[in-house]
Amino acid sequence: MIESPFDTAQTNTVIMYLEPFLNTYYKTYQNVITLSDMPMGPISEMVKAISPPKLSPFQSFSPFSAPFVGRNMGSGCVYALLRYPVSKIGYSNKNTNIHMSAEDIPSVFSYLRKHHYVIETDMTKMLLLSDIPIGGVSETRMSGNRRMICAFTYSPPIIVA
Helix, strand or coil: CCCCCCCCCCECEEEEEEEEEEECCCCEEEEEEEECCCECCHHHHHEEEECCCCCCCCCCCCCCCCCCCHHHCCCCCEEEEECCCHHHCCCCCCCCCCECCHHHHHHHHHHHHHCCEEECHHHHHHHHHCCCCCEECCCCCCCCCEEEEEEEEECCCCCCC
16 A cells, blocks of 8 residues: 555644534533644643544535545544543543633643644634635544634754753
8 A cells, every 4th residue: 555645643733623522421512622633742642533423413424535544544533632641531421521622722822832832823824814724524524613723833942962
């Protein structure tokens, strides 16, 4: 199988979204912060790849969907930003305080800045102003209308000995 140079396990530029998610335990919809890819750096400890359920029984994948290879292997995985490190909690929809939401955006921005991430304001502005929809309803996952929050990159300090 030919591997695309664009399909990597981690990427340095990540798009952050606010995305509807069906919590099947509470039978309610939540808007959670999701990421386009598994990010580099310390925030990756709070990201979990999940396969969310359909928002509606009428949803199906488009015949024009991208193949399920590369970053989002097989099932329309969503990289959800969790409130706590994944290694310290058991992931469960029963925990109402597990996902980051719109109210957490200022805290997420503070975390990013404190941990050597750069919020790419120029790139975010360019993407928001372009005619290319960044977000919206995906053809490769069972989410709803996701909205772009920002783009960010990991920029660790260079330590010179």
